[in-house]
Structure formats: structure tokens, C-alpha cells
Amino acid sequence: DQQVKQNSPSLSVQEGRISILNCDYTNSMFDYFLWYKKYPAEGPTFLISISSIKDKNEDGRFTVFLNKSAKHLSLHIVPSQPGDSAVYFCAAENNNAGNMLTFGGGTRLMVKP
Amino acid sequence: KAGVTQTPRYLIKTRGQQVTLSCSPISGHRSVSWYQQTPGQGLQFLFEYFSETQRNKGNFPGRFSGRQFSNSRSEMNVSTLELGDSALYLCASSLVAGPNTGELFFGEGSRLTVL
Numbered sequence: 653d654q655q656v657k658q659n660s661p662s663l664s665v666q667e668g669r670i671s672i673l674n675c676d677y678t679n680s681m682f683d684y685f686l687w688y689k690k691y692p693a694e695g696p697t698f699l700i701s702i703s704s705i706k707d708k709n710e711d712g713r714f715t716v717f718l719n720k721s722a723k724h725l726s727l728h729i730v731p732s733q734p735g736d737s738a739v740y741f742c743a744a745e746n747n748n749a750g751n752m753l754t755f756g757g758g759t760r761l762m763v764k765p
Numbered sequence: 766k767a768g769v770t771q772t773p774r775y776l777i778k779t780r781g782q783q784v785t786l787s788c789s790p791i792s793g794h795r796s797v798s799w800y801q802q803t804p805g806q807g808l809q810f811l812f813e814y815f816s817e818t819q820r821n822k823g824n825f826p827g828r829f830s831g832r833q834f835s836n837s838r839s840e841m842n843v844s845t846l847e848l849g850d851s852a853l854y855l856c857a858s859s860l861v862a863g864p865n866t867g868e869l870f871f872g873e874g875s876r877l878t879v880l
Contacts, residue, residue: 686868695769695855695871696808741808751798751859751869752821755808 655679656744658756666764671729673759675742678723682744686753687716687727690739699740700727732763767792769872771856777878783844786875790837790858796820797839798869799831802853811854814839843877851879 657676665671673687683704688696702709702716702725709716715728729736742756770789778784790797798813798821810823814833831841837858843850853876857869 688871693873695857695873697871698868701868743808749821751796751813751857752810752823753798753800753808753869754810755800757807 654757655682656742656754656756658740658742658759660759661757662760662762664762664764665732667734668731671727671732671736671761671763673727673729673740673742673761675725675727675756676723677725677744677754679744679746679754680723681746682754684745684747685716685718685725686743686745687714688741688743688755689736690741690758696741729761732761734763734765737761737763769856769858769870771854771872771875773875774873775876775878777880778846779880780846780848782846783842784846784877785840785842786854786856786877788839788841788856788858788872790839790856791870794858794860794870795837796859797833797837798857798859799839799841800855800857801825802855802874803849803851808855811841846879848879851877853877 686701687699690696700711700714702718718725739758739760741758743753772787796815799811802808813821817833828844833839853874855874857871
């Protein structure tokens with residue numbers, strides 16, 4: 653039972669355009685959501701997060717949107733850069749359950765120059 | 766400051782053997798959690814330790830165990846290795862464990878190959 657799903661295994665966009673990565677979840681107990689970026693041979697690095705009391709959080713080129721009724725979140729990267737090419741993981745947690753993240757399967761983003 | 770350090774980075778074992786992986790968290794971080802990454806299952810939570818106590822455990826068999834020391838360093842052990850245990854094992858640390866903890870800081874992982 654996959655509680656967090658990223659239905660697109662890969663995404664290719666042109667440099668300068670917008671990248672939109674999607675994530676769906678099923679567990680209504682999740683109240684905190686995070687995005688991580690992972691390069692090959694490295695551990696995931698934190699990108700941006702959002703609490704369930706918000707519907708948007710922005711940090712520079714990265715914006716995360718949360719639609720609680722649809723149990724859906726998305727990560728927007730504008731403008732996309734070749735250095736953004738990596739695997740992006742969506743993760744969710746119940747803040748009362750400690751640091752137990754449930755990850756999606758990841759989306760490989762390729763930004764073409 | 767130094768990041769999360771995992772040792773060894775790579776190791777090869779044979780079925781039936783046991784393995785111990787080590788993780789040194791970021792200085793001052795008291796929460797350490799472990800994840801297994803495989804191509805088929807993605808990133809899966811193994812367990813989390815805080816102040817030497819296991820706070821959470823994922824859905825893994827009892828062959829997987831861990832502990833945390835008073836200096837917050839953590840080890841995980843896998844006994845009676847199976848081929849399916851081949852994976853990247855990631856350790857992550859966090860300053861605290863509780864509401865609004867936010868981000869985890871991951872190490873580069875220990876890649877285990879079981880032959």
C-alpha cells in the first residue's frame with residue numbers, strides 16, 4: 653500500500669521553462685510534507701517543505717502547493733536550470749510520529765540546455 | 766559543520782552473513798533515523814532513535830536492528846543476510862524529534878551488495 657505516490661517516473665523540460673512535479677498521498681494523518689532532491693551517489697538533500705495548515709510555500713525558484721482536499725501536492729521550479737537535473741522525492745509525515753518520513757518513488761527531472 | 770557520516774560507503778557480503786553499518790550525525794543532532802533505498806521499493810523507513818531510545822520502527826523483519834549511543838552515533842545491524850537486502854542504506858539526522866521537526870539531513874549512504 654503506497655501511501656505517497658509520484659506517478660511520473662521522469663520529466664524532461666527545457667532550460668528556463670517551468671518544471672512541475674506532482675505527488676499524491678492517501679493517509680489523512682499526514683500533516684507535514686517535504687521535497688528532497690537526490691543526485692547520484694549522494695544522499696537526498698532537503699529542498700522545501702509545507703505544513704498542512706498552509707496551501708503554498710515559496711523559496712526562491714521553488715514553490716510547493718498543497719491541496720488537502722485532493723490529497724495532492726506539487727513542486728514548481730521556475731525557471732528550470734540544468735543543475736536542477738536530479739531525482740526528486742516527495743515525502744510526508746505525521747508530526748506526532750517523530751521523524752518517520754514516507755517517501756514517494758521519485759521523479760527523475762532532466763532539464764535540457 | 767561536518768555533515769552526516771556513514772561508514773563503510775561500500776561493502777560486499779554473502780548470504781547468511783551479518784553486517785553492521787555506522788552513522789555519525791551532525792554535531793548536536795540527537796535524532797538518527799535509517800532508510801533503505803532499493804530500485805523496486807524506493808526509500809523505506811527502517812527505524813528512528815532519539816536519546817538512545819528507538820522511537821519508531823518500520824515494517825522490516827527482526828533481522829534488522831539498530832542502536833544509538835550516548836554521543837548520538839548510531840549503528841544498524843542486519844543478520845542472516847538475504848539477496849534482497851542489497852540496497853543503499855541511508856542515515857539521516859535531525860536536531861530534535863517532535864512536532865515541526867522539518868528536514869532531515871542525510872548521509873551519502875552505505876551501499877550493501879549481498880552475493
